[in-house]
Amino acid sequence: MPTQIASHARFTATRRATGAGLAAFTIALAGTMLTLAARASPVAPQPEKAVKPAGVEVQVTAEMTGAGMVSSGVKLPAIPPVTGDRRNPVPSWGKPLPYPIVIADRRNNRLLEVAPDKRIVWEFPSPNLKIYRGNEDVNFSVDGKQLAVSEEDNFDVHLVDYEKRTLTWTYGIPDTRGSGEGLLNYPDDAHLLADGKFITADIRNCRVLIIDPQDNKVLTQWGTPGKCRHHPPHELAHPNGATPMDNGDILITEIKDAWISRVTRAGQVLWSVKAPNIRYPSDAFPTVDGKQVIVADFWRPGRVVIFDPATRKVTWEYFVKDGDKMLDHCSIARELPDTGDILVVDDLNDRVIVIDRKTKEIIWQYGEKGKKGFTPGLLNYPDGVDLDVFRDWKAALRK
Numbered sequence: 001m002p003t004q005i006a007s008h009a010r011f012t013a014t015r016r017a018t019g020a021g022l023a024a025f026t027i028a029l030a031g032t033m034l035t036l037a038a039r040a041s042p043v044a045p046q047p048e049k050a051v052k053p054a055g056v057e058v059q060v061t062a063e064m065t066g067a068g069m070v071s072s073g074v075k076l077p078a079i080p081p082v083t084g085d086r087r088n089p090v091p092s093w094g095k096p097l098p099y100p101i102v103i104a105d106r107r108n109n110r111l112l113e114v115a116p117d118k119r120i121v122w123e124f125p126s127p128n129l130k131i132y133r134g135n136e137d138v139n140f141s142v143d144g145k146q147l148a149v150s151e152e153d154n155f156d157v158h159l160v161d162y163e164k165r166t167l168t169w170t171y172g173i174p175d176t177r178g179s180g181e182g183l184l185n186y187p188d189d190a191h192l193l194a195d196g197k198f199i200t201a202d203i204r205n206c207r208v209l210i211i212d213p214q215d216n217k218v219l220t221q222w223g224t225p226g227k228c229r230h231h232p233p234h235e236l237a238h239p240n241g242a243t244p245m246d247n248g249d250i251l252i253t254e255i256k257d258a259w260i261s262r263v264t265r266a267g268q269v270l271w272s273v274k275a276p277n278i279r280y281p282s283d284a285f286p287t288v289d290g291k292q293v294i295v296a297d298f299w300r301p302g303r304v305v306i307f308d309p310a311t312r313k314v315t316w317e318y319f320v321k322d323g324d325k326m327l328d329h330c331s332i333a334r335e336l337p338d339t340g341d342i343l344v345v346d347d348l349n350d351r352v353i354v355i356d357r358k359t360k361e362i363i364w365q366y367g368e369k370g371k372k373g374f375t376p377g378l379l380n381y382p383d384g385v386d387l388d389v390f391r392d393w394k395a396a397l398r399k
Contacts, residue, residue: 055178064134064153066107066381070374071125079122079163080396082144086246089337089389093117096354096364098338100393102147103345103352103366104138104384108374111138111147111160114352114366115393120376124165131174132158132167137283137332137384141192144390150190150200155183157190157200159213169213171198179205179225182216188240189283194248201239201252208233208242208252210265222252222267230259233267241283246290253284253295260284260293260309273309277317282331288340294333296344302327304344304355306335318342318355324369325362331383343385350379 084090092098097116105112109129113122124147126132135158137150146168147160156172172184179185185204192198197219198211207223223236230237232252241253245262249270252261258281261272275281275295284295287306292315297303304327306316320326328348336343341363342355351367367379374380 054180055173055176055183058153058155058175058177060175063107065129066109066134067372067374068109069126069129070108070110072112072120072123072374072376074120074123074376076123077121077396080391080393082390083392084390085142085144086389090392091394092338093394095339096341096356097343098336098387100388100391101343101352102138102140102386102388103379103382104135104149105374105379105381106134106136106347106383107372107380109133109135110374111135111149112379113388115397116364117397118366118377119397121393121397122162122165124160127167131156131170133174135384137189139191139384139386140388140390142194144388146192147386148190148192148198150187150384152186152188152203155185155187157184157187157198159192159198169198171211171213171216177204181218184209185225189242191242191244193244199242199244199250201242203238203240203255206236206238208236208239208250220265220267222263228256230254230257230272232259232261232269232272233263241281243283243285245286251284251286251293253281255280260295262309271309273312275305276307276312276314277303277305277319285332285334287335288337294335294342296327296330296333298329298331298347300326300328300348302330302346304330304333304342316342316357318344318360332385334385334387337387337389343387345382345385347381347383350381352379352382352385 093116100115102113109126111124133154134151135149139148149158154174155177159169161168177185184202187200187202189201201208205225206228210220222233227235229235237254237256239254243251250263258275258278262270278297280298282296282298294306301321304318307314327346331347332345334343340357349369353362354364356363372380
C-alpha cells in the first residue's frame with residue numbers, strides 16, 4: 001500500500017507495553033473470542049462451525065493495546081432522557097461549544113462524553129480488550145440511544161447501548177483481517193442509518209458495506225476487494241469515510257487522490273470531485289446546511305477545508321504550519337450547528353478543539369498537546385467525535 005494510504009497507526013510512535021498482567025489477560029481471553037462476539041450480538045448464538053472464515057490472524061502490539069482498560073474515575077451523573085434530535089436539538093450552550101461531545105479516545109480504549117464546561121458526564125471504558133480495543137470513530141444513531149463504533153486495528157465494528165453502557169453487537173473477528181464473510185480489513189467510520197442498517201468503510205478491502213445487524217448479512221457492497229481505484233460505486237480507492245446525509249445519500253471519502261463522492265442508497269453517483277488542497281482526506285462531512293463539504297487533512301501539518309462540490313471553490317480553510325495552533329494528523333472536522341464554528345479532532349496532538357470561524361483562533365480545547373493520559377482533562381490519541389444534541393445535559397447538571 002502506498003505511504004499516503006497507510007494506516008493511522010503508522011503515524012504514531014510505538015507505545016510502551018502496559019504490563020505483563022494485561023498481556024496475560026488478553027491472551028487468556030483469546031480463546032473465548034467467538035463466544036464473546038456472540039454475546040455482543042442481539043442474534044441468537046449459532047452452533048460453532050468446524051471451519052472458521054478464511055482470515056489472517058494479526059499480531060497485537062503494545063501500541064494497539066494502548067493504555068489498556070482505563071477509566072477517568074469520575075462519578076458520573078444520571079443520564080437525562082432523550083428530548084432532542086439532529087433537526088430539533090436540545091437547548092444550545094452557545095459559544096464556544098454548543099453541545100456536549102462524545103470522543104472516541106482511541107488509545108485509552110474508551111468513549112468519553114465531555115460537556116462544554118469540560119465536565120465528564122458519560123464514559124464507556126473497554127469491557128474486554130480482546131473484543132473492544134482501539135475505538136476510533138463514534139457516531140450516534142438517529143434516536144440518540146445507540147453509538148456506532150469502528151475499530152481499525154481490531155478489525156471489527158460495534159454498537160453500544162448508550163443508557164445501559166453495554167456492547168450490544170459486533171461484526172468482524174477481533175485481530176483477524178480478511179474479506180470473506182464476517183471479516184473486515186481496517187474498518188474506518190461507523191454509522192447506524194435511519195432504517196437500522198449499519199454502514200462502514202472497509203479501507204484495505206477498498207469497499208463500503210451496509211450490514212443488517214439483525215442477521216449480520218451484507219445488504220450492499222460498493223467497491224471490490226483487490227481493485228483499489230476510483231470508479232464508484234464499483235471500485236473505490238481505499239475509502240475511509242461513509243457519512244449519511246439528511247436525505248439518506250452517503251458521502252464517501254477515498255484516501256487516494258482525495259476523492260469525495262455523493263452516492264444514493266441505490267448506488268447512483270450524484271457527483272464525485274477531488275477535495276481541494278487535501279493530501280489525505282479523512283471522513284468528509286456535509287456542512288450544517290448540506291450544501292458544502294468539510295474535510296480534515298490527516299497530515300502534518302494538518303488542514304481543514306470547506307468547499308463547494310459544484311465548483312470545488314474553497315470557502316473556508318484552516319492551515320497553520322507550526323506552533324501551538326498547528327494541527328497534527330487531524331481526523332475529523334465538523335461545522336458546529338448554532339455557532340458555525342469548527343470542531344476538530346487533532347489526533348496526534350491528543351486534543352479536541354473548537355476553531356472560531358471568523359478569527360481562526362482556538363477557543364475551546366479538551367486534552368493537552370503533547371501530554372497523554374486518561375484522567376480528567378487528558379486524552380490519548382482521540383480519533384472520532386459526535387455531538388450529543390439529544391439530551392439536555394445543561395439543565396440536568398444544574399439540578
